[in-house]
Amino acid sequence: MLRISLLRLLGRTGLSRGLCLQDSRLRHYSSCPLGARDDAQDARAYFTTPIFYVNAAPHIGHLYSALLADALCRYRRLRVPSAAATRFSTGTDEHGLKIQQAAATAGLAPAELCDQVSAQFQQLFREASISSTDFIRTTEARHRVAVQHFWGVLKARGLLYKGLYEGWYCASDECFLPEAKVTRQPGPSGDLCPVSLESGHPVSWTKEENYIFRLSQFREPLQRWLRGDPRAITPEPFHHAVLQWLEEELPDLSVSRRSSHLHWGIPVPGDDSQTIYVWLDALVNYLTVIGYPNAEFKSWWPTTSHIIGKDILKFHAIYWPALLLGAGMSPPHRIYVHSHWTVCGQKMSKSLGNVVDPRSCLDRYTVDGFRYFLLRQGVPHWDCDYYDEKVVKLLDSELADALGGLLNRCTAKRINPSGTYPAFCTTCFPSEPGLVGPSVRAQAEDYALVSAVATLPKQVADHYDNFQIYKALEAVSSCVRQTNGFVQRHAPWKLNWQSPVDAPWLGTVLHVALECLRVFGTLLQPVTPSLADKLLSRLGVSATERGLGELYFLPRFHGHPCPFEGRRLGSETGLLFPRLDQSRAWLLKAHRT
Ligand code: MSP
Numbered sequence: 001m002l003r004i005s006l007l008r009l010l011g012r013t014g015l016s017r018g019l020c021l022q023d024s025r026l027r028h029y030s031s032c033p034l035g036a037r038d039d040a041q042d043a044r045a046y047f048t049t050p051i052f053y054v055n056a057a058p059h060i061g062h063l064y065s066a067l068l069a070d071a072l073c074r075y076r077r078l079r080v081p082s083a084a085a086t087r088f089s090t091g092t093d094e095h096g097l098k099i100q101q102a103a104a105t106a107g108l109a110p111a112e113l114c115d116q117v118s119a120q121f122q123q124l125f126r127e128a129s130i131s132s133t134d135f136i137r138t139t140e141a142r143h144r145v146a147v148q149h150f151w152g153v154l155k156a157r158g159l160l161y162k163g164l165y166e167g168w169y170c171a172s173d174e175c176f177l178p179e180a181k182v183t184r185q186p187g188p189s190g191d192l193c194p195v196s197l198e199s200g201h202p203v204s205w206t207k208e209e210n211y212i213f214r215l216s217q218f219r220e221p222l223q224r225w226l227r228g229d230p231r232a233i234t235p236e237p238f239h240h241a242v243l244q245w246l247e248e249e250l251p252d253l254s255v256s257r258r259s260s261h262l263h264w265g266i267p268v269p270g271d272d273s274q275t276i277y278v279w280l281d282a283l284v285n286y287l288t289v290i291g292y293p294n295a296e297f298k299s300w301w302p303t304t305s306h307i308i309g310k311d312i313l314k315f316h317a318i319y320w321p322a323l324l325l326g327a328g329m330s331p332p333h334r335i336y337v338h339s340h341w342t343v344c345g346q347k348m349s350k351s352l353g354n355v356v357d358p359r360s361c362l363d364r365y366t367v368d369g370f371r372y373f374l375l376r377q378g379v380p381h382w383d384c385d386y387y388d389e390k391v392v393k394l395l396d397s398e399l400a401d402a403l404g405g406l407l408n409r410c411t412a413k414r415i416n417p418s419g420t421y422p423a424f425c426t427t428c429f430p431s432e433p434g435l436v437g438p439s440v441r442a443q444a445e446d447y448a449l450v451s452a453v454a455t456l457p458k459q460v461a462d463h464y465d466n467f468q469i470y471k472a473l474e475a476v477s478s479c480v481r482q483t484n485g486f487v488q489r490h491a492p493w494k495l496n497w498q499s500p501v502d503a504p505w506l507g508t509v510l511h512v513a514l515e516c517l518r519v520f521g522t523l524l525q526p527v528t529p530s531l532a533d534k535l536l537s538r539l540g541v542s543a544t545e546r547g548l549g550e551l552y553f554l555p556r557f558h559g560h561p562c563p564f565e566g567r568r569l570g571s572e573t574g575l576l577f578p579r580l581d582q583s584r585a586w587l588l589k590a591h592r593t
Contacts, residue, residue, distance in 0.1 A: 045085065045086050045303050046087045046088075046305065047088045048069065049069045049089070050308050051093040051285050054092050055098050055101075055117070058358060060348075062358070063358040064374050066128070068375070070132070071527050078546075079547075081549075088134070089133065089289040090125060090134070091135050091285060093138055093278070096264065096282075097261075097264075111139065123359075136288060143281075146284050146293060147276060147284045148269045149292070150280075151280075160211050164208070168181075168203040169203060172199065174278050175279075209258075211268060213326070215253040225331050234467045235381050253277075257275050262275045265281060280319075283319070283323065286332075304333050305334040308335060308337055316335050317335055340383045343355075343387070367530065368531040372398075372528050372531075376470055376474070377390070379470055400579040402484060410510050410514050411538060415510070417497065421511065421540065421567045422506070422508075423507050423565055424557065425504035426556065429508050429557065430442070439504070441505045446486060446512075449483060449516070454553050457551055457553075459475045460523050473527060479519075480516075486513065511565070512554065521536040522541075531577060538570045540564065
């Protein structure tokens with residue numbers, strides 16, 4: 001496994017968003033099932049996104065977090081179709097100083113701001129086809145019950161004490177900072193102001209009596225957990241980063257603020273003078289969704305997979321598991337970590353005016369197009385840079401030309417006048433390579449194609465399991481290219497259906513290419529659900545034939561019957577993905593206005 005320098009991995013160049021990562025705040029298709037502890041078909045899996053701050057409108061980074069979780073979850077549903085087996089939650093993080101201050105700046109009551117921005121997240125996720133089963137808002141009554149109950153459990157187990165907290169607090173990052181993590185920078189009036197070294201956000205001095213969680217007691221249990229489960233945090237470099245942090249100092253954690261200072265939050269049970277720290281409040285959302293404190297949560301909790309950005313790794317991989325262990329529960333099953341999107345090389349920020357609005361991207365590039373772009377280009381362990389030209393280039397080449405072109409070549413009336421899935425001829429394409437004979441037409445490269453597509457589902461499964469969705473898409477795209485090469489090599493447009501010599505081979509070429517397309521369409525469902533539906537419908541693949549369990553590629557090659565052979569194709573519904581650069585003039589115009 002690539003060992004990446006920690007600093008580079010976690011992006012401590014001012015390009016990445018408020019990291020606070022160092023010390024600051026603290027059948028054969030799947031080798032290993034995603035989000036489930038065993039391979040039982042009825043095993044449950046619970047996926048979560050982070051809950052999103054409502055201080056500002058959503059941007060493409062937020063959508064990316066949600067899309068990764070959505071793709072993992074949709075992939076899992078393809079593997080385990082039972083609707084009851086998979087749960088997927090997202091939501092909004094609505095308490096805390098950051099929101100309290102944003103509402104004051106906007107001249108709104110905090111609840112009004114929360115309603116407005118939470119609705120924007122909900123609308124974006126609907127439009128982007130995020131298939132969540134639950135949406136939680138931390139201002140809901142059910143959540144207050146869960147947080148206060150969780151607090152009570154920690155208290156009863158002797159893990160909370162009252163003490164004096166003195167130090168820096170960063171409201172933007174909602175975290176405490178040691179002196180070593182604070183620097184001075186000229187503020188708007190030219191005076192030097194204290195800011196977080198990592199995020200550059202302003203910090204203020206805090207001295208107050210708070211409730212404190214005995215985090216320091218959890219170093220060894222956390223180390224045992226991570227050493228005993230090397231895949232707990234994926235990709236591996238992040239797992240390694242957390243183990244390194246656990247070698248450093250692990251002070252107890254302040255988990256409340258004076259209510260006179262922070263009123264927008266959940267009061268500490270039995271002590272209204274204190275408000276529960278927003279991160280404790282926020283993390284418990286994962287339990288609220290599954291019914292905590294009612295016993296039903298127990299059937300979901302051990303199967304939890306959190307999808308998070310690298311900036312919130314410490315909260316999820318140290319504070320949260322320690323709080324859970326403290327409350328007598330197990331740490332999450334998996335934590336999948338991703339990096340950030342920058343824009344033209346810069347961190348996205350309101351003040352730089354470079355925030356990319358995800359809704360206009362969905363309009364411009366289509367929902368499936370933009371989903372494909374973010375997931376194909378986003379690499380979990382590196383930051384990725386966004387610019388519009390990159391989107392157009394990628395989508396035109398991979399979706400419009402390569403995939404759309406391939407479908408068109410195999411289904412167009414000119415080449416496939418009967419509009420069916422033609423028969424496969426075993427004498428033209430014998431299962432054993434190297435055979436010679438008058439009717440054998442397959443060449444060595446054709447066997448390489450069959451072998452590549454046959455192993456593609458397993459490769460894709462492994463990539464999903466390693467949280468490398470971009471690699472799964474890369475593998476599909478490479479097979480699409482290979483299939484186009486196959487069609488090009490045998491030029492079906494030069495073969496004649498009327499010729500008894502050509503016809504069986506022509507049918508075979510189309511049959512193989514359609515089978516490849518069926519595999520691609522099936523595997524693309526988690527990323528481009530509508531486009532995959534259009535593709536599979538055009539091939540005549542019914543809704544019950546689209547799961548991974550049904551994905552038996554080219555059975556005729558192995559001497560088995562193919563249920564699709566001779567079947568009528570679905571109706572023609574236009575281009576699979578129209579090229580974008582033809583609408584470029586419109587795009588540039590839209591940019592100028
Ligand atoms: N509210 C906390 C999370 C609490 S979870 C118990 C929070 N919210 S956030 O709105 O700031 O971030 C939500 C998610 O968006 C995080 O996973 C974060 O990493 C992700 N992103 C925010 N900016 C991003 C980019 N520029 N690029 C990719 N993802 C980014 O943190």
